[in-house]
Amino acid sequence: MSDKPLAASLAGQNHAETLGSGKTLDLVNRRQAHLGGSILFYKEPAHIVRGEGVWLYDKADKRYLDCYNNVASVGHCHPRVVAALSKQASTLNTHTRYLHENVINYTEHLASTFPGDLEVVILTCTGSEANDLAMQLARMVSGNNGAVVLENAYHGNTTLIAQMSTCMGSADSRPDFLEAIEPPNAYRGPFRAVQGLSNEELGDKYAGLVDNAIKKLEDKGQGVAAFMCDAVFDTQGSLEAPKNYFKQVYKKIRAAGGLCIADEVQAGFCRTGKMWGFEHFDVVPDIVTLGKPMAAGHPVAGLVTTRAIADEFAKRAFYFNTFSGNPVSTLVGDTVLSIMQEDKLTENCAHVSVYLKQKLEQLQAKHTLIGNVRGLGMFIGIELVKDHETLEPATNEALALAELMKREGVLIGATGRFGNVIKVRPPLVFSNDNADLLVEKLDKLLTEISQ
Ligand SMILES: Cc1ncc(COP(=O)(O)O)c(C=O)c1O
Known part of the structure; x- marks a missing residue:
């Protein structure tokens, strides 16, 4: 869940006030009448009808630079994806109980991108299911029940994973099996760069927080089954963990008998300037969960783990999912992965993100509203504050900026x-020219907001 605050601010919104009357309001009302649990972004919802590359087009053919969508990761409506999908859809689509080459090709291809012993793929339809399954594996293999996550995390919507998504619900109602620690936020967390702490010291201090969480789980008789973390810290505001953070946390978790689950639903597939987010931190997780950018909007997700863990699970349980691994989805996933590799999208993210961050830092020097610019690769957070000493959050300004940017034809989130x-998290094909346009519009609107 990516833009919870933005979505929450829009929940219960009276669209009639902003839309007056007419066709858009009609559509919004029809949507609300029969579609449950789905909130629209923006006071005047975007009515998008077409996409191409980094561009989205609305009903009136207004063009928007998409700086938000990680699902259409290789660009909207990539012709190779569309061709593969259409061809396979007109040939065969069924469940995975028959032999079919697509799922074999895809899992071989996907597994080849992972380091260490990570070689067995289990496919699901959503990131939530992948995380739920990862927890089942971790509990079975470790023999423990407890989990350590970070404060304000989001990992999905199943009953178990919603409990582990600490950005939802209150800290008072957390289940016994769960302990949450503060994310490594060197800008506004309990340990800060301004305190003169080095990157290594920050890593030590934040990783040290896991000791208490482990002790609490052990005292409660839960033990530690797993540590689950998103390497780009999306819902925590896009953080860059200190280099030694994960290494130390993983060591402590494994010493307590737990498994390390890297939730790469946001961080995975090139975005950070490496294929996998965890590769920035010199660690190899026990289980990696995947989703969002995996198949250009087609519902493909899954996990990758070791043969030993997969076999241990298979001895005592089995996993069946009607839709996952079907011939169409796996061909789409395979095609997306080939495009990422052949078009060198990891390298593109690495290069463009350096350029964009430089530009954003120049903007920071000009606009006092910007307190901090950070993020791994093309997952960038621009933190807005009212005061650089107190770090009072400029929440309304961030929400207003997102609205105004849409008016200017750029889609971002808060x-x-x-x-x-x-939050800046565009398709992976984003270019320096796109970055220039984004920065130009931010510059213009930050000036407007501060006046
Ligand atoms: C880090 C992270 N993990 C898991 C999920 C859940 O994925 P899905 O919505 O496909 O169930 C999300 C969704 O936003 C996410 O951001």
């Missing part, structure tokens, strides 16, 4: 614990 972090 995230973080206070909803004051502008």
